[in-house]
Amino acid sequence: MKKYFANIIEVIKSFLKEVGEISYFAGRFFKEFLFPPYEFKEFLRQCYYIGNRSLFLVGVTGFIIGLVFTLQSRPTLQEFGAVSWMASMVSVSIIREIGPIITALICAGRIGSGIGAELGSMKVTEQIDAMEVSGTNPFKYLVITRILATTLMLPLLVIFGDVLAIYGSYLVENIKDNVSFQLYFNQVFNILEYSDVVPATLKTFFFGFAIGLIGCYKGYNCKKGTAGVGKAANAAVVYTSMLLFIIDFIAVFITNIFYKM
Amino acid sequence: MTNDSSKAPIIVIKDLHKTFGTNKVLDGFNLVLNEGENLVVMGKSGSGKSVMIKCLIGLETPDSGTISVMNKEINTLEQVAIDELRTEIGFLFQGSALYDSMSVRENLEFPLRRHTKKFGKIKDTTPLVIEALESVGLANAINLMPNELSGGMKRRIALARTLILKPKIILYDEPTTGLDPITSKEIILLMKSIQEKYNTSSIIITHDVDCAKAIANRMILLIDGINYIEGTFEELNASNDPKVQAFFK
Ligand SMILES: Nc1ncnc2c1ncn2[C@@H]1O[C@H](COP(=O)(O)OP(=O)(O)O)[C@@H](O)[C@H]1O
Ligand SMILES: [Mg+2]
Numbered sequence: 001m002k003k004y005f006a007n008i009i010e011v012i013k014s015f016l017k018e019v020g021e022i023s024y025f026a027g028r029f030f031k032e033f034l035f036p037p038y039e040f041k042e043f044l045r046q047c048y049y050i051g052n053r054s055l056f057l058v059g060v061t062g063f064i065i066g067l068v069f070t071l072q073s074r075p076t077l078q079e080f081g082a083v084s085w086m087a088s089m090v091s092v093s094i095i096r097e098i099g100p101i102i103t104a105l106i107c108a109g110r111i112g113s114g115i116g117a118e119l120g121s122m123k124v125t126e127q128i129d130a131m132e133v134s135g136t137n138p139f140k141y142l143v144i145t146r147i148l149a150t151t152l153m154l155p156l157l158v159i160f161g162d163v164l165a166i167y168g169s170y171l172v173e174n175i176k177d178n179v180s181f182q183l184y185f186n187q188v189f190n191i192l193e194y195s196d197v198v199p200a201t202l203k204t205f206f207f208g209f210a211i212g213l214i215g216c217y218k219g220y221n222c223k224k225g226t227a228g229v230g231k232a233a234n235a236a237v238v239y240t241s242m243l244l245f246i247i248d249f250i251a252v253f254i255t256n257i258f259y260k261m
Numbered sequence: 262m263t264n265d266s267s268k269a270p271i272i273v274i275k276d277l278h279k280t281f282g283t284n285k286v287l288d289g290f291n292l293v294l295n296e297g298e299n300l301v302v303m304g305k306s307g308s309g310k311s312v313m314i315k316c317l318i319g320l321e322t323p324d325s326g327t328i329s330v331m332n333k334e335i336n337t338l339e340q341v342a343i344d345e346l347r348t349e350i351g352f353l354f355q356g357s358a359l360y361d362s363m364s365v366r367e368n369l370e371f372p373l374r375r376h377t378k379k380f381g382k383i384k385d386t387t388p389l390v391i392e393a394l395e396s397v398g399l400a401n402a403i404n405l406m407p408n409e410l411s412g413g414m415k416r417r418i419a420l421a422r423t424l425i426l427k428p429k430i431i432l433y434d435e436p437t438t439g440l441d442p443i444t445s446k447e448i449i450l451l452m453k454s455i456q457e458k459y460n461t462s463s464i465i466i467t468h469d470v471d472c473a474k475a476i477a478n479r480m481i482l483l484i485d486g487i488n489y490i491e492g493t494f495e496e497l498n499a500s501n502d503p504k505v506q507a508f509f510k
Contacts, residue, residue, distance in 0.1 A: 037375070118362075121361075122360075122361075125356050125358055126354040126355065126356060126358040127358050127359075127360055127361070129315070129320050129354065129358065130352070130354055130358040130360070131360075131371075132320060133318060133320070133347055133350075133352050134347075134371050134372040134375065134376070135344045135347060135348070135372065135374075135375035135376045136371070136374065136375050
């Protein structure tokens with residue numbers, strides 16, 4: 001029994017230590033990202049790379065979510081004779097919640113793990129040391145560029161995913177009820193208020209930041225050996241997913257406080 | 262002593278200590294490298310050879326002890342001064358450490374982008390890249406990616422990348438480890454020819470006895486965190502100490 005408790009305390013301790021280290025890593029990002037030298041070219045390369053790697057996946061997933069979500073909700077709405085509310089319901093739930101969180105989770109798997117594996121293998125094969133010796137600050141060149149790129153690209157990817165999800169939903173309505181494109185999208189935009197769009201967009205910046213931060217942290221602190229690289233990539237996904245839900249919860253909580261007043 | 266008194270020391274390490282957690286790696290290590298000399302450091306795997314040369318170039322911070330490179334104390338320098346000093350020190354990493362995502366040309370250009378003090382602003386890097394590649398006999402590999410290169414070629418390109426800054430000192434971390442015997446011999450010959458061409462001083466870390474024999478002016482054995490014994494290859498080879506003998510069997 002005593003051993004059991006000791007174990008739990010160990011786990012909590014190492015978790016808190018990790019949280020501390022990640023905060024320190026984030027602190028270093030904020031301390032250094034404003035000052036030159038700026039690695040602008042590498043930043044653009046990362047933006048392109050992130051978009052290129054996830055655009056297709058985010059698009060297809062968004063589209064299918066839109067289709068499925070509409071098909072699944074139809075019977076219930078029909079029961080209440082509220083099918084005409086479909087566009088509004090889809091719009092609000094996709095924009096507020098489903099679009100951001102699904103896109104972020106996909107990117108955590110696709111981009112976060114990629115960054116973790118890339119930086120991890122660079123660490124293990126001493127490429128990061130080689131950079132440092134070459135007079136380039138590897139934190140600026142590798143970490144800051146990637147965190148900035150994910151922070152900026154995630155909101156764009158979310159918008160792209162949202163649009164395709166709503167389009168998927170429209171296709172269902174168009175096939176089932178012959179709803180016109182114009183009518184459907186009018187309804188979609190009419191229901192939306194600032195309170196739906198602004199907080200939802202703001203939180204996607206935090207999602208992007210979390211994905212870049214954890215991926216870089218895990219890769220940059222990768223343990224020696226090839227097993228370390230796999231672990232870094234895996235841990236990046238697990239930690240990021242957890243963090244995404246925590247951020248989401250906090251964001252919704254804060255939004256509710258603001259708009260109830 | 263085999264120290265040639267006519268040549269000035271270019272690197273001096275005094276009483277270096279480094280501990281990771283409870284793992285005492287370096288425990289009062291001393292070393293002197295004279296100008297133009299090839300100094301071989303041998304030691305078992307995990308004995309702290311890499312840690313020692315990483316301290317030398319400021320990648321690891323020692324717990325105590327002093328390291329002076331070209332009369333500058335590494336531990337007391339500002340970042341800018343360290344970067345400047347690093348242009349005089351080439352470092353060949355154990356696994357070559359080429360940047361996977363960059364072509365050979367970009368790999369060689371990388372050290373030039375920030376180390377601008379030494380050459381001024383360079384408009385066209387191509388002549389420098391080609392010159393460095395020619396020194397290692399691989400001028401035609403300029404547009405290849407690292408994953409298209411064999412182990413021996415990677416080592417040569419990595420060497421070219423350190424040569425591009427025309428350093429006065431080259432640190433080799435196990436330059437022949439992981440290579441077949443023939444390629445190892447080629448790399449050793451290359452190291453010799455580079456020393457003649459660029460007139461460098463070198464510290465070579467290895468546990469390859471053939472490599473040590475071929476290149477060492479002087480040797481140090483790193484055992485139990487200290488420089489256990491120093492001397493020429495022949496002197497150490499003739500030693501009766503079983504700990505020393507173990508390296509030469
Ligand atoms: N960053 C580090 N953190 C903890 N231990 C390390 C670190 N770097 C090296 N070590 C330990 O120091 C010892 C010497 O390592 P190293 O210098 O790489 O050996 P080698 O002589 O084979 O090059 C090893 O036991 C290694 O585990
Ligand atoms: Mg080593």
